[in-house]
Amino acid sequence: MDQVRIIEVKQSVFADNDKRAAELRGELKARGIFLLNLMSAPGSGKTTTLTRTVELLKDEMKIGVMEADIDSDVDARTMAAAGVKSIQLHTGGMCHLDADMTRQGLDELVDGDVELAILENVGNLVCPAEFDTGAVKNAAILSVPEGDDKPLKYPLMFQVCDVVLVNKIDVAPYFDFDLDKCREYIKMRNPKAVVIPICAKTGEGVEQWADWLREQVAAWRS
């Protein structure tokens, strides 16, 4: 628990992020590494969701996790305790990760044996959506207490996501949250997005999410 590695990632000097992201994706394909970019607002439950995900998948595939934060190493410690290889990326105040920052993290994380690499992006519903990290798939978490109207206010995040996990579904009775309306707003932004309601705390719905991830990893590595 005391040996969490902290990497200070530097913002890329390269303006052509899209090109570098595509290059990184090509390399990942060649090496058989599936990279998932997990995004959400602060406190939506990214780390708890990853802990559950790792519990379900760690005996089937080799997993490595990169925890991006402006400061602290609490998330990397949590993931290490969950039994997977984990490093903390410090962004030096930056509000997102780009492809080059992601590559710096992967270089430290992967030593030949990772099949599923997960990037937990900085908690932010705006900026991370603007930068292709080189990930194979993008996932976003929207938690019930944030409200069902978030796809209206943060359009790009929902446009770039392949899958949206609606987390903290257990507390729905205590909030004015309409799941049907939320689905409708997500579909407005992105008709192809898969929507999975979950409760990372209790594990509800996480099996369905793990199934989705299994399929994606298998398709990428085939």
Added chain:
Amino acid sequence: MDQVRIIEVKQSVFADNDKRAAELRGELKARGIFLLNLMSAPGSGKTTTLTRTVELLKDEMKIGVMEADIDSDVDARTMAAAGVKSIQLHTGGMCHLDADMTRQGLDELVDGDVELAILENVGNLVCPAEFDTGAVKNAAILSVPEGDDKPLKYPLMFQVCDVVLVNKIDVAPYFDFDLDKCREYIKMRNPKAVVIPICAKTGEGVEQWADWLREQVAAWRS
């Protein structure tokens, strides 16, 4: 309700944001306008808090609200329904407001009779903290479902805030949220920050927040 004004604010071409923010603050002082910058993550309850605040203060002072969002006009409609002058600022994808964008909003909002102007910043715990908007005071909302560790992960937001409202305190029994720990983390970042637990939905604690605001406005305008 149908006449919500939407202003497309453009990012400043001026690199010297701090200087322009100080100039704006000087003008506000001369004109007797108190500008509050309200920041938080998405879905922390900024608009609901403002609705409550306006209920308590609108008979005492003239209030105008600027609702900044990347898209949609739902918040400005809510504020207009609460009975105050309200405009929607669209940031064109930008994740924060700077002093010049704030001035563009104020030019539309203020026609000589606003004593308290409130800027509801873009929902984002990272970038808005980096840009002085010219506001007299900065407030942040941290809601219980986000977790008590947020001051550890988003240090700058808590450093630049004069007051932190801990919202959704009514659902604390359903989350692992330690208010004492949260206060301790906030004080770590900013020993001077005032911390006020509230529930914007029920109104709990909002009177204390309104008192704080009354004092600040009176001091600024004296």
